[in-house]
Amino acid sequence: MKKFKFTTVSTIINEPGGVSNIGEIISPLGYKNVLVIADKGIVNAGLFDKLIKGLNDSNIVNVAFTDIGPDPKEEMVSASVSVAKENNVDCIIGIGGGSVMDVAKVTAVIAKNGCTLADIYGIEQVRGGRLPLLLIPTTAGTGSEVTSSSVISHASGKKNVVIDPTLLPDIALLDVEMLSSMPKQIVSTTGVDAIVHAIEAYTSSTKKNPISDMLACEALRYLLGNIEASFQVSAAEESRSKMLLGSTLAGQAFANSSVAAVHAFAYALAETFHLPHGLSNSLVLIHILRFNIGKEVTLYSDLSRNLFPEVIGKSDREAAEYLISRLENIIESIELNKGLREFDIRAEDLEKLAELTLKQERLLNNNPCKIEYRDALQIFKNAF
Numbered sequence: 004m005k006k007f008k009f010t011t012v013s014t015i016i017n018e019p020g021g022v023s024n025i026g027e028i029i030s031p032l033g034y035k036n037v038l039v040i041a042d043k044g045i046v047n048a049g050l051f052d053k054l055i056k057g058l059n060d061s062n063i064v065n066v067a068f069t070d071i072g073p074d075p076k077e078e079m080v081s082a083s084v085s086v087a088k089e090n091n092v093d094c095i096i097g098i099g100g101g102s103v104m105d106v107a108k109v110t111a112v113i114a115k116n117g118c119t120l121a122d123i124y125g126i127e128q129v130r131g132g133r134l135p136l137l138l139i140p141t142t143a144g145t146g147s148e149v150t151s152s153s154v155i156s157h158a159s160g161k162k163n164v165v166i167d168p169t170l171l172p173d174i175a176l177l178d179v180e181m182l183s184s185m186p187k188q189i190v191s192t193t194g195v196d197a198i199v200h201a202i203e204a205y206t207s208s209t210k211k212n213p214i215s216d217m218l219a220c221e222a223l224r225y226l227l228g229n230i231e232a233s234f235q236v237s238a239a240e241e242s243r244s245k246m247l248l249g250s251t252l253a254g255q256a257f258a259n260s261s262v263a264a265v266h267a268f269a270y271a272l273a274e275t276f277h278l279p280h281g282l283s284n285s286l287v288l289i290h291i292l293r294f295n296i297g298k299e300v301t302l303y304s305d306l307s308r309n310l311f312p313e314v315i316g317k318s319d320r321e322a323a324e325y326l327i328s329r330l331e332n333i334i335e336s337i338e339l340n341k342g343l344r345e346f347d348i349r350a351e352d353l354e355k356l357a358e359l360t361l362k363q364e365r366l367l368n369n370n371p372c373k374i375e376y377r378d379a380l381q382i383f384k385n386a387f
């Protein structure tokens with residue numbers, strides 16, 4: 004067996020209503036003065052109030068920083084670090100989607116050891132630890148509560164990444180009640196993102212390992228089995244609870260095995276047309292899988308046989324095609340079966356998108372087969 008390394012969070016708590024019981028989680032650990040990082044959407048949805056009440060009920064002093072938007076900027080991190088330092092906090096709680104958790108992770112580092120963002124951009128540049136960190140996701144998609152990365156944008160729009168195991172929180176708290184008011188469109192796009200995390204982790208050419216494989220398969224059982232039910236307005240709590248756990252399992256898988264071409268294409272779309280991340284993934288997913296199985300079918304047939312007993316005994320090609328057809332059906336039923344042209348993207352934009360995609364070398368290197376410029380352009384044409 005080849006050498007591998009697997010790193011993840013030390014504690015995952017899955018507790019419906021856990022946010023209201025936050026005091027019972029925090030108090031035994033001795034934290035008494037907490038900075039809560041959230042965004043305005045979380046505040047407006049009333050989720051923030053539940054957390055603050057839970058802290059207050061346990062006499063835990065708390066301050067809040069909620070000035071966070073999508074694609075979080077360096078200034079937001081500076082501001083949240085200032086709040087942490089001015090109040091001499093001893094713990095950071097991030098409650099929200101990927102942007103909030105990205106800010107919470109680097110705030111915990113900088114508030115502890117006095118470094119700057121520039122000092123920690125890159126891979127494994129963090130020195131000196133971080134403040135205790137608890138992350139609470141409010142969508143079932145990013146898996147950021149169990150990943151060791153944070154993406155922060157410069158004022159120019161350039162995205163910088165911090166990847167370091169120090170960013171893994173002490174506790175990931177999964178409370179399905181935080182997902183109760185999630186709109187359908189967020190359920191669908193974030194859910195597809197989680198599905199892509201698991202598929203790309205399982206089919207990564209470089210870092211997949213037996214633990215990430217196991218997590219990716221289990222994640223897909225939860226995600227594929229519940230995304231359509233979860234998409235309904237009156238979704239049962241159980242389906243969203245399983246999506247939330249599936250997203251976390253997928254996060255643990257891709258934090259160790261890495262995502263690949265779907266994310267490379269999605270980042271090019273997000274950078275140019277500012278489409279939501281999960282939507283960008285959904286627009287190219289099927290077309291990239293079709294390209295990949297034409298070159299490297301066995302990873303996908305293995306995955307399909309792990310998920311669907313009905314394809315055991317079928318050929319590699321048939322098994323892989325079955326996985327794609329199941330994904331196509333799901334994408335249609337959650338109303339994401341759209342072409343790029345429906346998002347003000349023009350045919351003449353595709354060459355630029357293909358060029359931008361090729362710049363995502365780190366991600367493309369994880370793809371199970373090589374993607375050249377002409378391949379990327381054809382995939383965008385197919386997705387158009």
Ligand SMILES: [Fe+2]
Binds near residue numbers: 145196200266280
């Ligand atoms: Fe993603």
